[in-house]
Amino acid sequence: MFALERREKIYDYILKAKNVTVLELSKKLNVSEVTIRKDLSFLENQRLIDRTFGGAIIKSPIIKEESYFQKEKYMINEKHLIGEKAAEFIKPNTTIILDTGTTIMEMAKCIVNVKDLEVITTNLKIALFLSDFENIEVTLVGGKVSMKSKGCNGIETCKIIEKYNVDSCFLGCDAFDISKGFMTTNIEKMYLKRTFIKTSEKSFLLASSNKYGKRSMLKVCDLSELTGIIVDKQSQKLIDDFNESDLDSCVFV
CATH class of the missing domain: 1.10.10.10 (Winged helix-like DNA-binding domain superfamily/Winged helix DNA-binding domain)
Structure with a gap:
């Protein structure tokens, strides 16, 4: 075995x-x-x-929000592989939105050589990191700062994001399931993620497999509403469930 x-x-x-x-x-x-x-x-x-x-x-199947520093400690290799694969979907001279999260941060590390890239983000750590690269124009959208996620959110943040038209958004994940969809831990994060999806031509969910089959407080959308889902191969149940479903948008790394 x-x-x-x-x-x-x-x-x-x-x-x-x-x-x-x-x-x-x-x-x-x-x-x-x-x-x-x-x-x-x-x-x-x-x-x-x-x-x-x-x-x-x-563990309880209901996910509660963890701090950024807690999330940094686990599934580091898997998150890096997910970030590498997500970076392959980015072309030069495009505009993207990067959500908060440690997996999204790994992706940010993999896009530093993309030419003429404009990045819109609500995450303080990602904005600071990418600001060191001349080929990337970074827009940090402000709002109420979450101590746990190191990101900004709130009504005003959503209103600013709504003004943009972007090529792709890349979303962090708290919990996801084929039947229950893509979920998050609080209403401010839910509305912000929905706004990211609404303003983007394409939307990608970056999720480590330990989030699969879990539940969180609020549903963002059905998985079928996303352009793609990028996830690691550490859960055979996840792989089997997706193979048996009608979804063909999942990329395993």
Whole structure:
């Protein structure tokens, strides 16, 4: 059994049982306790479970907003691969919107050589980073600053964004699901993301696989309303669900 398949089985088992022990999983899957501990560490790093003494419990499926610095600590390689793939959709002499988020920041690192690029963003860290490159014109749209996301939002922010017509927007993700769509944690973020989509010819969701199957407070849109979804391959269930669906806009990296 491959590691990815085994971890999916472990996660499904914890999902049903709510809490398990390392010994229990070791006997069920006929692998060593050392292997199980490594698998649990992997699932914990993906924010899918919480480790306990001698075992693990399932995390709540309802996502709440985490700080930017918390998100920076996990799935770093996967986020970079997603960012690299997203950068391939950007052409010279175009205007794009970059949302907030650590995956979007990884994408920003991959577009620094694109010529004559105009970037509109509400994220303080992304704006500051890209401002060092002469080939990129950066517009930081202000508003109420979120201490957690390091981004601006609010009614005035949406009103400014509505004035633009852009080629593409690239959206950060809190939670997503084939049936429930693309979700976020608060109403200000929801309206801002909807405004990004409305003002853009194309819209791309950048999502790490640990967000799949989770729920958050508010729905932004159905996945079918997006031009593309870029996600890593760390969840076999996600891959299977998309292969069985009518959606053909998902790119796996």
